[in-house]
Amino acid sequence: MTDSPLTAPVVVALGPLPITLPVVVTWGLMAAMTLGAALATRRLRVERPGRVQTVLELVVETLRREIGETMQADATPFLPLLGTLFLYLAVANLSGLLPGLKAPTAFLETAAALALVVLLSAQALGIAKRGLWGYLKGFAHPTPLLLPLNLLSELTRAFSLSIRLFGNVMSGEFVIGIVLALAGLFVPVPLMALELLLGLVQAYIFTILATVFIGGAVGTIEKG
Amino acid sequence: MHIDGWTLLLQAINFLILVWLLRRFLYRPVLAVIAERQAATDRVRSEAEAARQAADSLRQGLEAERTGLPAERDRLIAAARSAAEAERAALLDKARAEADRALDNARAKLAEERAQALADLQRHAAALGAELAARLLRGAPVAALTRPFLDEACAAVEALPEAQRRALVDGVDPVPVCLVAATPLTPEDAGHGRDRLAATLGRTVVLTVAEDPGLIAGVELHFPHSVVRRTWKQALAEAAEELTRDEPARADAATTAPARTDRAALA
Numbered sequence: 001m002t003d004s005p006l007t008a009p010v011v012v013a014l015g016p017l018p019i020t021l022p023v024v025v026t027w028g029l030m031a032a033m034t035l036g037a038a039l040a041t042r043r044l045r046v047e048r049p050g051r052v053q054t055v056l057e058l059v060v061e062t063l064r065r066e067i068g069e070t071m072q073a074d075a076t077p078f079l080p081l082l083g084t085l086f087l088y089l090a091v092a093n094l095s096g097l098l099p100g101l102k103a104p105t106a107f108l109e110t111a112a113a114l115a116l117v118v119l120l121s122a123q124a125l126g127i128a129k130r131g132l133w134g135y136l137k138g139f140a141h142p143t144p145l146l147l148p149l150n151l152l153s154e155l156t157r158a159f160s161l162s163i164r165l166f167g168n169v170m171s172g173e174f175v176i177g178i179v180l181a182l183a184g185l186f187v188p189v190p191l192m193a194l195e196l197l198l199g200l201v202q203a204y205i206f207t208i209l210a211t212v213f214i215g216g217a218v219g220t221i222e223k224g
Numbered sequence: 225m226h227i228d229g230w231t232l233l234l235q236a237i238n239f240l241i242l243v244w245l246l247r248r249f250l251y252r253p254v255l256a257v258i259a260e261r262q263a264a265t266d267r268v269r270s271e272a273e274a275a276r277q278a279a280d281s282l283r284q285g286l287e288a289e290r291t292g293l294p295a296e297r298d299r300l301i302a303a304a305r306s307a308a309e310a311e312r313a314a315l316l317d318k319a320r321a322e323a324d325r326a327l328d329n330a331r332a333k334l335a336e337e338r339a340q341a342l343a344d345l346q347r348h349a350a351a352l353g354a355e356l357a358a359r360l361l362r363g364a365p366v367a368a369l370t371r372p373f374l375d376e377a378c379a380a381v382e383a384l385p386e387a388q389r390r391a392l393v394d395g396v397d398p399v400p401v402c403l404v405a406a407t408p409l410t411p412e413d414a415g416h417g418r419d420r421l422a423a424t425l426g427r428t429v430v431l432t433v434a435e436d437p438g439l440i441a442g443v444e445l446h447f448p449h450s451v452v453r454r455t456w457k458q459a460l461a462e463a464a465e466e467l468t469r470d471e472p473a474r475a476d477a478a479t480t481a482p483a484r485t486d487r488a489a490l491a
Contacts, residue, residue: 008231020231026238033242037250044257046264053257060254076255080247088242104235109228113235 006170008107022104029091029104059087070208071215078214081121085114086207089165093199096173097192103199106170108162115162118210119154126217135217161209168202343468350464357460358440366441366456367407373442374405374413377454378420381445389425392447398428402446406439406455421445 008020040052049057063083068075075082089105096103104110126135139150172195179188215221381389393399403409403417418431436444442455 007226008228018228018230019234020228023231023234023238026235030238030242030245034245034249037246041249041253044253046257046261049257056250056254057258060251061258064255079255080243080251083251084239084243084246087246088239107231109231110235112227113232114239116232117236117239 006108008109020107020109021102022107022110025095025101026092026104026110029088029095033087033091066208067211070211071218071220073215073218073220078125078211082207082211082214085118085210086203089114089203089206090200093169093203094196096169096199097195103169103173105165105202106173108166111162111166111169114165114206115158118161118213119158122154122210122214122217125214126219129218138217138219157209157213161206165202165206168198172198347464347468350467353467354460354464358457361440361456362437364441369441370405370407370409370443371413371416373454374403374417375420377443377445377452378417378424380452380454381421382424392450393425393427394448396448398430399425400430400432400448402432402434404434404436404439404444404446406435406437406441406443408435409433417443417445 008022010018010020011024012019040056043050044053060079060083063086064075064079067078067082071078092103092105092110094103095101096106105114123135126138129135130138140147141150172191176188176191176195179191212221381392384392399421401418401421403414405413414431414433418429421431422429438457440456440460442453442458444455445452
């Protein structure tokens with residue numbers, strides 16, 4: 001009997017703790033991103049920045065501007081969370097195109113974990129910004145009758161985030177795998193190019209929706 | 225479909241760790257560089273703005289100065305004109321004063337020269353008149369006038385104050401008196417004179433007689449220290465002296481003529 005392709009394969013089990021493939025790949029991506037960031041930011045200069053520094057500044061400044069425009073507030077306090085979310089999603093989504101690797105986001109656990117982090121971060125930041133009572137009152141807005149629906153919508157938004165990401169990435173990899181199995185070596189290349197685009201688009205969508213959720217929680221924008 | 229809770233938890237933890245790592249190694253240094261560059265840019269911009277404002281203020285100052293140049297030029301020209309006018313007026317006043325002073329000096333000098341010439345003419349005319357009178361009178365019969373002149377001289381001695389009469393005799397007795405006449409004296413005239421002088425002086429008079437035609441007419445009484453003259457020579461000399469005096473002095477002399485005559489006679 002074959003395991004479900006939707007199930008994360010266990011690479012190694014540390015007692016009762018199973019270390020699955022997406023966790024291992026994520027560790028690799030984390031190591032690569034951290035090492036790359038440390039190396040790239042080792043010699044930053046104010047005058048005459050190099051190409052790598054210019055790209056880094058462009059990425060960071062673009063992320064900050066997009067987040068700020070979406071939240072309609074200063075994005076600097078939220079940049080580490082939301083910027084890392086976009087960068088990790090982009091790298092993780094594109095990592096599936098590498099031979100022998102499977103994108104961590106193609107597993108529901110990873111998408112659910114990110115959605116859970118966004119959900120909890122939104123609650124924590126909302127409470128920190130508006131106070132517990134002020135934040136809770138927001139769920140009874142505009143009328144207390146909508147309190148159950150508002151609470152439910154918080155959960156469904158996180159659920160939809162994770163399902164959207166998981167479905168898109170997983171389906172893209174499945175299609176490429178099936179085409180690769182049925183056709184030749186270079187036939188899936190256009191699909192891989194499309195998957196490249198889809199991976200970036202999904203990372204952008206996930207990040208923007210997370211930004212909207214957090215912006216609604218801290219009160220800078222209306223809740224969607 | 226199965227969701228592995230451990231994987232979900234580990235992935236969530238992994239993501240949070242990645243957030244911390246990238247915050248430490250990516251966002252913080254990059255944002256710091258961007259902020260530093262922005263600060264430098266702001267500083268340069270503010271310096272440029274300050275320089276621009278300084279240039280603007282300098283330009284405005286220069287424009288204001290340039291706008292004020294014609295007024296300043298007019299003011300300087302007006303000041304120079306007024307100074308030149310004042311200097312010209314001062315020079316004119318000074319020249320006028322110097323001309324007036326020179327004119328006054330010339331007038332004074334002219335008046336002085338004229339007065340000097342007039343005085344010279346008067347002296348010359350007086351001398352000429354006295355000379356003419358003396359020549360005319362030398363040929364006149366003046367012997368008959370000796371007695372009246374002698375009486376007049378004796379009367380003059382009598383008219384002197386007591387102190388002066390004592391001074392004439394000088395404490396000697398008899399008093400030597402020399403009677404000089406223009407013409408030879410008769411013994412009667414000489415005796416008459418001696419007697420009258422002795423009566424006036426109250427002392428004995430030793431009279432000697434002499435003759436001097438230069439006197440023209442009249443007599444002179446020579447006491448030990450004084451002479452009493454009553455002669456035409458003296459009269460002509462006094463007249464000439466009076467003519468050569470200034471007008472005010474001459475008028476003054478006219479009022480005091482008799483007394484001065486006596487003093488001159490006693491000199």
